[in-house]
Amino acid sequence: xxxxxxxxxxxxxxxxxxxxxxxxxxxxxxxxxxxxxxxxxxxxxxxxxxxxxxxxxxxxxxxxxxxxxxxxxxxxxxxxxxxxxxxxxxxxxxxxxxxxxxxxxxxxxxxxxxxxxxxxxxxxxxxxxxxxxxxxxxxxxxxxxxxxxxxxxxxxxxxxxxxxxxxxxxxxxx
Numbered sequence: 001x002x003x004x005x006x007x008x009x010x011x012x013x014x015x016x017x018x019x020x021x022x023x024x025x026x027x028x029x030x031x032x033x034x035x036x037x038x039x040x041x042x043x044x045x046x047x048x049x050x051x052x053x054x055x056x057x058x059x060x061x062x063x064x065x066x067x068x069x070x071x072x073x074x075x076x077x078x079x080x081x082x083x084x085x086x087x088x089x090x091x092x093x094x095x096x097x098x099x100x101x102x103x104x105x106x107x108x109x110x111x112x113x114x115x116x117x118x119x120x121x122x123x124x125x126x127x128x129x130x131x132x133x134x135x136x137x138x139x140x141x142x143x144x145x146x147x148x149x150x151x152x153x154x155x156x157x158x159x160x161x162x163x164x165x166x167x168x169x170x171x172x173x174x
Contacts, residue, residue: 025067025074034064 044117075096082089
């Protein structure tokens with residue numbers, strides 16, 4: 001029985017393609033444009049004539065234009081329908097922008113980071129060691145040594161005369 005099955009139904013290895021996300025704007029119009037472009041390509045490969053090459057090139061151009069138009073229209077509509085729903089809008093924008101960059105930082109560690117900057121500082125110091133140091137002249141700086149007391153009335157007047165920058169409705173202080 002096994003010999004008969006092996007003869008008539010031999011074991012074969014079947015490879016399945018991973019489920020790829022289909023292009024969301026791809027529809028019957030796109031399929032027809034692709035079919036026309038492929039037919040023109042086959043005709044050109046069969047005849048190798050310049051006229052068939054131009055025909056194939058023209059069909060490819062039409063197909064690309066149609067794809068760009070459909071893609072643009074699809075994503076504009078998706079963004080428009082996300083109006084008011086920020087979560088959906090961000091999901092849509094992530095689809096438009098593609099896969100996010102990987103957060104995988106590899107084998108870098110904090111010690112490596114610190115060593116990198118220590119080496120960087122050491123190399124800058126070594127390269128500037130022969131440069132003469134700059135003499136910064138000393139200047140007197142003003143200091144606040146004398147304080148005068150402020151009354152509550154002066155403080156209220158000072159605060160009341162300041163522009164109201166945090167109040168959105170223009171309410172006055174009392």
